[in-house]
Amino acid sequence: MLFDIQQVRKDFPILKQTVNGKPLVYLDNAATTQKPVQVIKRLVAYYENENSNVHRGVHHLSQLATEAYESSRKYIASYINAANPKEVIFTRGTTESVNLVANAFDGFVNEGDEIVITSMEHHSNLVPWQQLCARTGAELVIVMANEAGEVGLDKFAEAMNEHTRLVAVAHISNVLGTVNPVKEITRLAHEMKVPVLIDGAQAIAHIPVDVQDIDCDFYTFSGHKAYAPMGIGVLYGKTIWLDQLPPYQFGGEMIEAVAFQKTTFNEIPYKFEAGTPNVAGALGLEAAIRYIDKYGVENIGKYEDELLAYATNDLKKIEGLRIIGDAAEKTAVISFVVEGVHAYDLGTLLDKMGIAIRTGNHCAQPLIDSYGLKSTLRMSLAMYNTKKEIDIFMDALKKVLGMLR
Amino acid sequence: MTIQEQQKAIIEEFSIFDDWMDKYAYLIELGKELPVIDEKYKTNQYLVTGCQSRVWLFAELDDEGKVVFTADSDAVITKGIVSLLVKVLSGHTPEEILNADLEFLDQIGLKEHLSPTRANGLVSMIKQMQFYARAFQLKSNVKKMKRDE
Numbered sequence: 001m002l003f004d005i006q007q008v009r010k011d012f013p014i015l016k017q018t019v020n021g022k023p024l025v026y027l028d029n030a031a032t033t034q035k036p037v038q039v040i041k042r043l044v045a046y047y048e049n050e051n052s053n054v055h056r057g058v059h060h061l062s063q064l065a066t067e068a069y070e071s072s073r074k075y076i077a078s079y080i081n082a083a084n085p086k087e088v089i090f091t092r093g094t095t096e097s098v099n100l101v102a103n104a105f106d107g108f109v110n111e112g113d114e115i116v117i118t119s120m121e122h123h124s125n126l127v128p129w130q131q132l133c134a135r136t137g138a139e140l141v142i143v144m145a146n147e148a149g150e151v152g153l154d155k156f157a158e159a160m161n162e163h164t165r166l167v168a169v170a171h172i173s174n175v176l177g178t179v180n181p182v183k184e185i186t187r188l189a190h191e192m193k194v195p196v197l198i199d200g201a202q203a204i205a206h207i208p209v210d211v212q213d214i215d216c217d218f219y220t221f222s223g224h225k226a227y228a229p230m231g232i233g234v235l236y237g238k239t240i241w242l243d244q245l246p247p248y249q250f251g252g253e254m255i256e257a258v259a260f261q262k263t264t265f266n267e268i269p270y271k272f273e274a275g276t277p278n279v280a281g282a283l284g285l286e287a288a289i290r291y292i293d294k295y296g297v298e299n300i301g302k303y304e305d306e307l308l309a310y311a312t313n314d315l316k317k318i319e320g321l322r323i324i325g326d327a328a329e330k331t332a333v334i335s336f337v338v339e340g341v342h343a344y345d346l347g348t349l350l351d352k353m354g355i356a357i358r359t360g361n362h363c364a365q366p367l368i369d370s371y372g373l374k375s376t377l378r379m380s381l382a383m384y385n386t387k388k389e390i391d392i393f394m395d396a397l398k399k400v401l402g403m404l405r
Numbered sequence: 406m407t408i409q410e411q412q413k414a415i416i417e418e419f420s421i422f423d424d425w426m427d428k429y430a431y432l433i434e435l436g437k438e439l440p441v442i443d444e445k446y447k448t449n450q451y452l453v454t455g456c457q458s459r460v461w462l463f464a465e466l467d468d469e470g471k472v473v474f475t476a477d478s479d480a481v482i483t484k485g486i487v488s489l490l491v492k493v494l495s496g497h498t499p500e501e502i503l504n505a506d507l508e509f510l511d512q513i514g515l516k517e518h519l520s521p522t523r524a525n526g527l528v529s530m531i532k533q534m535q536f537y538a539r540a541f542q543l544k545s546n547v548k549k550m551k552r553d554e
Contacts, residue, residue, distance in 0.1 A: 020425070342480035344458040349482075352425050360457050374479075375457055403430055404481060 002299040008384050011036040015384060022354030025389045030174050030202060030333050030380030031358055032224045039227060042287035046280045054279055055253060069279050072286035079289050081210040082236055089269045090282050093233030094201040095124040097220035100235055100272060101197055102128035104245035105166065111137030114163045118143045118151050119370055120173040123363040125199040129168055149176035149325035153184055160192050167196045171203035175362045175378065176325025177333030179207065183214045195241065201225055205292060206332050207301050217241050223281060228288035232281025242268040249274040300383045304332045307381050311390045324376055335376040341404045343375040349403065353396040408501055411493045412509035419513035429482065436484035439491060442475040453530045458483040460530050464537035471496050472538055486515060486527055494534055502538035507531065
């Protein structure tokens with residue numbers, strides 16, 4: 001056994017719930033994960049014992065809070081193997097991280113330039129680039145995934161040229177589960193002297209992330225998809241880039257000196273952390289990553305892969321069911337449709353049976369469109385899911401399909 | 406039957422189901438009774454915008470000044486609820502539709518489908534039905550005014 005799953009389940013209080021009289025089977029982890037007591041307790045402890053504004057006062061509590069906040073930054077930096085803690089910027093989440101870079105890139109992008117993304121990007125790694133292009137007159141170039149949900153390196157090579165200013169790509173697709181070859185993509189882009197941003201929202205809780213090994217210029221993730229609270233996330237950026245980029249928001253904390261005529265800005269990471277930060281969130285994020293690290297993200301990934309194979313195998317036996325995305329490197333996510341059955345109907349009835357899965361376009365409308373679909377159902381796994389839950393899900397699915405067809 | 410009586414009848418029909426599965430099975434059956442919108446109106450123009458399931462709605466005024474709705478949806482549960490709404494509101498005057506208090510969905514345990522976060526377009530569907538009623542009302546007021554002149 002990779003780890004004690006019963007102990008893990010005990011750590012997540014919400015999993016004891018019943019929904020519509022049935023035990024909750026939570027399979028919507030790509031949307032957000034549940035939180036273990038270790039994270040919840042960390043938030044409570046902070047507000048009970050340490051709450052104070054950071055980097056401001058000389059008083060005892062402010063120093064406690066500042067130390068905790070900065071040590072969380074250090075821990076996260078070391079977990080993703082950043083060269084320096086100052087390369088870890090706390091944000092609200094992936095969306096803010098991507099927006100920060102996209103806004104700061106205004107000065108690096110001109111008319112006729114190009115930004116390269118893939119067809120499997122979440123809206124949050126698509127719309128900010130679209131907007132950057134609209135502001136600057138640059139063009140958004142889309143590398144299309146094939147039917148299996150993979151993007152070939154050759155396609156990336158074709159998409160890049162001397163006009164390319166940035167490549168932005170998901171580490172793992174939130175719809176297809178595809179694990180993209182981000183290290184190779186980065187190497188390819190760097191040969192053209194193009195910086196790379198990786199959207200790691202779906203990766204951080206499932207596979208090891210080593211930003212220096214990938215060698216990407218930016219890496220983003222959200223805490224809440226990795227057992228941490230909502231409203232906290234990270235933008236990792238190489239110092240050389242973060243130093244060059246202008247601040248994104250202005251106010252307290254991010255300044256060095258302010259006169260009415262002129263303000264000089266603070267150094268990284270503070271330059272990008274205007275205003276009072278989400279200190280509790282940062283501490284919660286540290287607790288969550290420590291929780292993952294306690295079991296080992298490789299073990300978690302292996303365990304989830306077993307569940308994925310188990311569920312995939314069962315789903316394939318259902319007549320008329322089509323799995324969307326069949327990449328060789330795939331993790332934790334299964335999207336599917338059933339012929340003649342609307343995803344909304346299925347999702348509604350499964351909810352009645354206590355099963356939480358996602359229906360819709362998963363904030364990746366262009367991708368769903370490219371498969372000729374309007375919506376899919378998506379089950380997405382976390383470390384606390386079990387084969388038994390998949391069995392319950394399969395029974396419910398069969399029962400519900402009996403009603404709908 | 407008045408709108409109120411129709412709602413009461415539906416509440417009674419649904420009260421016999423203890424089990425949610427039977428209730429939903431019945432709802433799906435009801436969807437099959439929906440007066441279906443003419444294919445030529447099944448276009449984006451008549452689409453009630455909702456995030457996940459699509460609903461098309463058409464309305465016309467009959468000779469007696471009553472609004473007649475036809476609709477369709479690509480999701481069977483949504484279609485069942487649409488069918489209920491049409492059953493309740495169709496065949497009534499614009500005034501009656503505008504004054505209707507639609508509480509039956511709540512009472513038959515389908516309230517969750519009316520939650521704005523549900524994103525199935527049902528809230529917009531009701532608004533759209535009332536919008537049609539309002540439009541017909543304005544139209545007939547204008548006609549009346551012209552007649553009076």
